[in-house]
Structure formats: structure tokens, C-alpha cells
Amino acid sequence: MTFPEHLWLIPALPLLAALVGAFTPRAQRKISSAAALLAMAASFGVACAALSSALAQPAAHQVSNFTWMAVGQFNLQFGFLLDPLGAFMAVMVTFVGFLIFLFSTGYMRDDENYAKFFCYLSLFAAAMLGLLVSNSLLLTFLCWEIVGLASYLLIGFWFHKPEAAAAAKKAFITTRVGDLGFLLGLLWLDSALHTQLFYNNGVGFLETAALDYLAVALPCGLLVSSAIGLLLFCGAVGKSGQFPLHVWLPDAMEGPTPVSALIHAATMVAAGVFLMARIFPLLSPDALTVVATIGAITALLGAVIAVTQNDIKRVLAFSTVSQLGYMMLAIGVGCPEAAIFHLLTHAFFKALLFLGAGSVIFAAHHEQDMRFMGGLAPRMKITFATFAIGMMALAGVPFLFSGFWSKEAILHGAHAWPTSPLPFYIGLVAVVLTAFYMTRLMANVFFGAPRSHAAEDAKENSWVMTLPLALLAVCAVLLGFLGTPAWPWLQAQLTGTEISSAPDFAKIFEGPGLLATSIVLVALGLGAGWAVYGFQKRATASEPDPLEKKFPRAWAALEHRLYFDELYAATVFRLNNALAFVADALDRWVIDQAVCFVGKLGEFLGFINKDIDEQGLNAGFDATAGKIRDTAGAYSSAQTGEAHGYLRVLALGFVALVILVAVLSC
């Protein structure tokens, strides 16, 4: 089997499209979007071929490795890996990506930087796909960083909005803090094993030999492999918007809506979950407990905050935070296949919800505040219908919708976790909250009377925008049937186990009444939501939320997202700035002044020397010189210039010389 050798095509095609986009002149902007769409379609084809090749041997890890950088006997290696996990993800990203690209051709058609937008989107897709097919932690890191960069460029795409520019910066720097952990984990791994490859015929670091080698306890009791895994988890926390680095994700909604759909809902933020699923063998129970805890906190936090937000995209953003928390929780309780199942279903229905929100926002002349919407259901029928499907999938409405099955899988996993029942209960609470806030959103946006002119004028969008919605809606329903307890085909492929060909419907109702519990909880959430927001619909935009009237303080705190941003501004940023100012002052006033002092000291010595020179040494020199001059003057008076005088002296000298010779020779 040589398929892994062709895997590079999957990221390379969008990269090529990005290059084309970078050099597309404004006038021919269609070239950029055409190249992007074409590349995504082609990548989708290759990814499907890869998936079928991977499913032929689901338990195998087919690899193709090569050396990127060699320093003596130390090599930094890249490689491509074909297994169901990566292949499923690649198919999902290329498919969702293609639909979002298509949607963008409509959504961004009035933007003057249209060509550049598709260039960035393609760059993002290339990096994301590279990450998925990578067999090298180093290549993963590399793509990881480029994904972050593309996300920065896209969040800040409307950089004339100061909030967008600030959000882009915040996203980039916050995720880079997490990436620091990733980098350190990578360094540690390399120095311990001299390999960066996941799988390499027995010597990759996710294979038994290496794992045994790394199963050494550190002085603090943690295994080396877990410590590395937790460092890598820091990167995942940043990228996947987990507590406490979740602050960037809601702000990232300042980017164009297709970007939010593609990057900050469906794909990039899932990269962290994917990474954890990929390196799952590294993690020991200790490390998994940490992952589960962070996941549970994030799931609850996101859901609670989502209840109070008024910006439609921010509600969805916090719901993404919460759902990503679910996925991390699933990893932590030892069910990576459930996490990936939820990741895949979530990607479709969240992309659907975001694109639906984009459709609403586009129709409502870029109004994002739900208080100014209302009554859109009759005006935008396709958007409403598809959005409702996405909403029900997210809320986990039973049986028909994919979100129900994937959430079930996670709850089952959490229930079976021996360490602590807390994640399970948190998961249940979040189920209620999710159904609640999604009902609130639906009621505010689609029902009641329009509360602004923009909402009144809203019209359904063209097919390039509604077709992706419809396709995603179909997926949001169908995908769930790949992983029902009756026939968990997807999970079986991911874990590489055998599965019976016929579904066993009795299995659905096995277990300690979990199914019934979650159906009741979903109904509770939907009912409560409708009770608060459905019966008495919001009449004016300025009217406070019914819950706000009852619990003003708690509401305010949640609306300000529990003051995490303020907390970080008061601590981390202030500390950092203080340090920077201290360093600057040190440089200006201490080091530089010390140098200047040495300089002045030199100058001062120079003055002293000059004085010594002028008053002391020079005086002596002058005196000597003066004497010489006097003497010379005396001598020079002999130089009269008269020939007679000279002759006279000459004669005199001659006589004297003769006498001297005569005397001496005697």
C-alpha cells in the first residue's frame, strides 16, 4: 500500500491555490476564488480516496516519512500518516471547507479584498489539512503555527475595525502562549527519544517501545510521557479555546462570518481535540484527569455564559467553547472515539449554524445583535429551516439529529469513568443549558415581530449561500447514524475493531437509563427556554432580558463573561507591561547611563591630562624649546652672509687645525 506517499497532495493543492490567490490582481478576483474552490474540491477527492484506503485496514497506521533537517546523526523528520482518524477529519475539513468557500463567494462579494480573502482561506485550509495528515509532531507544530497565523489574518481581515484588529492580536498571542507548551513538549520528546514521528514501524513515539521507554516517573510522580502529553495539551487548550485560554475565541467573531464558521467553529478549534486524540496513547490516567477537569469546566462555563450574550455570533461562539469542552471531557474520560464522533457531527451542525447566522447577518445588513432582529422565520424560510435543524442537532433533540448521538456517546463515556462522577453531572447540566440558550436564540431571532428596519427588510439570500446550508443540514441529520449505539461503525473504524454488519437496536436502550435521562433533560431545557422567551416574545430592542430582571447581578457578571478579560488585563498584561517598562528604564537609565558615565570619566581624565600636559609637561617642553630657540638665535647671528667674514673664519680655522695636527703628531 503506497497511498501515504500521495497524502501530501491534500494540503498541497490548497497551498497552491493560496499562492495563486496571493498573486491575483484585484481586477481578476474570480481567479482567486475559483482556484480555492477547485483546490478544495480536488483535495476532497483525494481525501475520500485516502479514507477508503484507510478503511481497508482501519487498524493500520500507514506512513511515509522523510527527513527535513539533518544535523549529524540527529534528524528532524516529517511524514504523512494514513489512518481512519486523520482521513475522517480530512474528508470533513475538505467538505465543510468547500461549502464554506462557496458560501463566501456570496458573502464576501462586495469586499474589495475578495481575492486576498480566498488566499488566506486557502492558506488556512492547507495548514489545517497538513496538520491532519501529518505523521510528525514537528510537522504538526509547523502546520499548527501556520493555522494560527491564517486565523490571525482572517480575524483581522476587516482591520479597519479596531475591535477586529485587537481581536486578531489577542487570538494570536493567547494561542501562542499555549503553543509555548506545545513547543516545550516537542523539545522534551525529541531529547528523550530523538524522534518526532507518531508511527514509524515500531519506533514512532506512539508505539509500544517508545511508550514503555517514556513510562518513567518524574520526581513529582508524573510519568514522563504524561508530562509531555500535558505540555502538548497546553497547545490544545490555547487552540481549542479551553479554560483558562478561552478568552480569544468569542472575540474572534469579529472576523467575517464564514471565517467564524470554518475556523472558529468547525475546523481549527477542533485541532486541539484532534491533537489530543492523536497523542492519546501518551496520556496516563493522571494526565487524563487534568484533561477531563479542564474539559468539564470549559463545557459548563461556555454554556452558562452563552445564555446571557446578545450578539448572535457570540452565543454561537460560547456554545462552541462549551462543545469543545465536551470533546475534551470525552478525551479525558478515555473515549477519544466519542470525542472525534462529536467533533465530526459538531463540525457540520456548527458550520451550519454559523453560516445560518451569516445568512441572517448578511440579510439584516450586518446587524449582529439579536435584540434588533426578530420575525425572520417567514422572511427567510430556507435559512430558518436549516438553522432549526442545526439548533436541534446542537441541543441534542433525540433520535433524528446527529448531535444527540454524539453527545450520548460522550455521556456514556463520562458515566463509565471510574475516577469521578463530576464530569458526568456537569455534562448533564450543560445539556439543559445548551437546549435553553439555543431556544432563546431561536425565539429572539426568528419569532416575534421585527425590531428594526434591517430585520423588516431581510430577504432570503441567493443559492450560493443557501445551498451550503441545505447540504450541511442534511449532514447534520445523517451523520449521527454512523455512530449510534446500535451500529457504532464510526467508533469501530476509529479504534480499528471489528463490527457486526447488522445493527442491533436493542443496544440503544441498554445502560442505566441514560438515554431517558438525557431526553428528559433536553426537553427540560427546550421547555424552560420556550417558557421564558417563547410565550412572551421580546417586543422592543431596548427591553431587558426576562432573566436579567430577575437576577441582575449574576446576569451582569455573565454578560461580561465573568470578567476574565478584565482579570487578565489587570494581572498578566499589567505585569508584562510593568516588566517591559522596568527593562526599558533599566536600559535607558542604568546601563546606558553607566556607559555614558564611563565615557564622561574618560573625558574627565582627558581634561586632567590636558591640564597636566599644558601646565606640567608642556611647560617643561616649552621652556626647553625656548632655550633651544635662544641658543639657535645666538648661533644664527653668526650667519651674517658676508663672504669676507666666512673666509676669515675659514682661514682662522685652517691655521688652528694645522697647529693642532702639528702638536698631535709630535
Place this chain on the structure above:
Amino acid sequence: MNLLPWTIYLSFIGASLAWLAGRRWSAPARWLALLTALGNLGIIGWAALDFSPAAETQTLVDLPWVSFASYHLAADGISMTLVLLTGIAALAGILFSWNITHRTGDFFALFLALIGGVYGVFLSADAFLLFVFYEIAIVPKYFLVAVWGSTNREYGAMKLVLYSFAGSALVMAGLLWAGAAGISFDMNFFAAQTRILSQVQQTGMFALIFTGFAVLAGMVPFHTWAPTGHVAAPTGASMLLAGVVMKLGAYGCLRLALPAFPLGLDFFQPLIAALGIAGILYAGLVALVQTDFKFVIGYSSVSHMGFVLLGLAVATPRALAGAVLQMFSHGIVAGLLFAVVGRMVYERTHTRDLHQLHRLPLFRMLPFAAVVFSLAGIASMGMPGFSGFPAEFSILIGTWQHNALWAVLAAIGIPVAAAYTLRVVHLAFFGKIAAEEISSADHPPLPPTTWPERLGAVLLLAVSITVGIHPGLLLDWIVPALQSPLMQIVSNGAAQ
């Protein structure tokens, strides 16, 4: 291969001719400089094709000179890498100095003389000869800054030169001591000879020579010449300062101090590493709060050179390879950053104050500069795909194997770099750009970017990306050089 010394001679010939052209014939002087730089690059390219990396340095010229030193030029992979850097930086520097009108001939004469000295340093195989070329390279710097500079130029020039000479004095003292102790200056014999030196001697000589060179490499706390010097210097000169002159210092440390006195390295290793890390973090933090555009880049240079020093201190093959790669990468990227700031922005807007720039719709006014600076900034923060990533990664990986804590501390510098780079990109280029601003009379259109600027920027970016994607191009030169007996001593010493 044997043509390589001609880079030195050609530079000096070019310098003399440019000087003769003087003030009157500025256009010929410009073209002459360009041709000289291109000729040098041609020679280097020819030599590179011919160059087979081997563990031994390849002697180019070896003539008897004075009693204690010979005119011995040689090249190995490290020299080749830095000579190539010099060639590229010189060409780009000339392109970005194309608009010099004040005493054009003199400017290029000094520029080429500086380049000639730099080539000489990188090709010297004799410690004394290296020192002589090093001194030759210092003098033109002063005039370039003092005559063609801007803000506070006399102060900057004087500070720069005094620091340089103070460093040289230390190096000189160290060399004299070594000579008096019976060491021959031919660098190929260092390995065999230094065993006759006692530990005290090695430590002392190492301290003198390393510190002397490290001053020019921007080692904290001897780095303050760099920001003021860069700020004062004209664009071409600050590109050379950051691009190659700082590398002279690091190269001196790598070529003389490390192999000659391995026991000295053993003794000072923690201190040098600490100063390197301090440079990375401290200068990064200082860069975060500067209001002068060029100061930010100046401090970022110090921060990046901190990585080089850390690599030198760790001195394992991976760390050293990374250090040399970082020298190359920083030379290219910092040169580009200075070019954008000095030539593209400052010479058009006449301000480097970030808050003033923030009030200009600079992205609309100078789109090319904005794109180039953003890309260079991304490269500078060590983003994969650009040359800085493999370099810093190699240094960190080498450092981790030696001492994990050092690597952790140094790695903190990476988010700091992201922070100050994004801050400056944002402040300088993406300030006010609302559409109505552009048409208003407050912001008359700036002169568009010229062809020499575009060529230079594209050249530097292309080099950085090429090396970033395929670092093997340079590593295939560098790594064999690090396996020479001379360098083996360094890595073995450090491993103990």
C-alpha cells in the same frame, strides 16, 4: 573556489573607484557599487557550486606575511554561509541605498570598504589576520553613521565605534596573551596547541576574547550601542550593522574563543547562557514598549542575537548549527525590517514615532511596505516557513538536551516576540485607514515604492522563505564544518 578571496579584493577595488567617482558622478558610483555587489555574489555562487563541504577547512591563499602571522584565507561551510549572507545583505543594502544623493561616491566607497573587511573576517584562517580585517570593518561604520545618519547621529556613531574599539581592545589583549603563551595564530593549529595552556590561562584568554567579540554581537549588558547605532544609521548602514556586523562578533566568538579555549567555555558556559537568555527576554520586553519604530527593531535584533549566544554557549552540534543558521536568518530578516522602517517609511513620512504613524493610513499609502513588513515580522517571530523557525528550533532543541530549564526560559521569548512584533505591525501600518481619510488633504500621497526597493525586498524575502522551507541548503554546509576536529573539541568540551 579559489576565486573566493576576490570578494575581498573586488570590494576594495570597488570602494576605491567609487571614492574616485566622488561627489560628482553619483550615478556611476551607484552602478559601480551594484556591479561590485553582483560580481561578489557571482563569485560566491561560483564558489558555492564548486564547494564540497568537508570536515577540513579548505585553504584558499596562504602567504607568509609578518613573523607571527600569515596571510591565510580559508573557507569551510560556516564561512561559506556567512559569506553568502554578506553577499546578499550587501546587494540588498545597495538597492535600499539607491536614493543616496549626498556625497554618493563616498557613501558607496565606505559601504564597500566595510563589506570588504567583513568578507576578510569570514575568510580569515589566521587569528591576527581576522583581527586586522575586523578593525578594517569598524572604521567605515563610523563615517557611514556620522555623515549620512539621522537622529543623534554623532552620538550614535561615536557610541558604536567606542564600543567596537573597546571590544577590539579586549580581543587584542587576549590575542597578545595567547601569543605570549606560545600559541600560533593559525586557527587550524588551535586544537593541537591549546592543550599546553593551563586552565587559568584558558579561562582568562577566553573571557577577554569572547567578551570582546560578544560586544559586537549585542550581548547584554554590552548591547546598548545597537539600538542607538541602528537608529542613527542610514538605512543601508543599519542593514549592514544588523545584517552582518553583529554576525562578526558572533563569528569571532565561534571561530576564535570557542575552539581555542575549551576549558574557558566550560567555565563560563552558564554565564554566557544566562546572558543569552537575558538578552532574549529582556530585549524582547524592552522592544514591547518602545515608541520609536527603529528602536523596536534594534531591540528585537538584540533579542534574536540572544538565541545565537545561547547556541554558542550550549555548543553542541545542534545548537551550533542552529546558531549559525540564526546568524544567517537574522541577517536577512533584520536587514529587511530595517529597510522597511528606514527607507520605505521614514524617508517618506519623516517620522518614526509609532503613535504618529498610527494616525496615518499607512496601509493605504504604502501597501507594498505594509505587506513586506508584515511578512518580515512574521519571519522575525519565528513562524514556520521562514528561516527563523528552523534556526531557533535547532537552538532550542540543542539547548533542551543540555539543560531543559534554559530551553524553557528561552522559549518564553517566542510569545514575547509575537507580542512586540504584532504591536509594531499594528501601530505602524494598520492604524487609521477609514476610506475618507485618504482623500483628505491632511495626507498627501507619499512617493510610491521604487524598483530598487521592491527588488531588494523580494530578494530578502525569497531567501528567508527558501531557507525556511529547505534549511538543508545551508545545513549541508554548516554541519560538516561542525564535525571538524576543531569544532569537535568544542562540543566534546561542552558535553563534559
